[in-house]
Amino acid sequence: MRIIDPLLKDKEAAPLLGISVPTFWRRVxxxxxxxxxxxxxxxxxxxxxxxxxxxxxxxxxxxAA
Incomplete structure (x- = not known):
């Protein structure tokens, strides 16, 4: 059985990281x-x-600690 890895839009991925869409694109x-x-x-x-x-x-x- 194959597991599906959903493809997310920037507007879906940014909230998972707790950042705005413009910040998401800066991180890209x-x-x-x-x-x-x-x-x-x-x-x-x-x-x-x-x-x-x-x-x-x-x-x-x-x-870092």
Whole structure:
């Protein structure tokens, strides 16, 4: 059985990170958030990649201490 990894719009992914859509795009530009999957003219992010951004941030808080 194959697990489906939903593709999220910027307006769906930004709230998961607790940031605004403009800040979301700034984080894409600086590499904090992966570049989108392009489907024609639309941009989408696999949900798993957004959750990985959260996991990396959680791990980094212990490394910085």
């Amino acid at each position: 530009a600086d590499g904090t958030i992966p570049k989108p999957v392009k489907l024609g003219s639309t941009s989408r992010w696999p949900q798993s990649e957004i959750l990985e951004v959260i996991e990396r941030a959680k791990a980094a808080r212990f490394e």
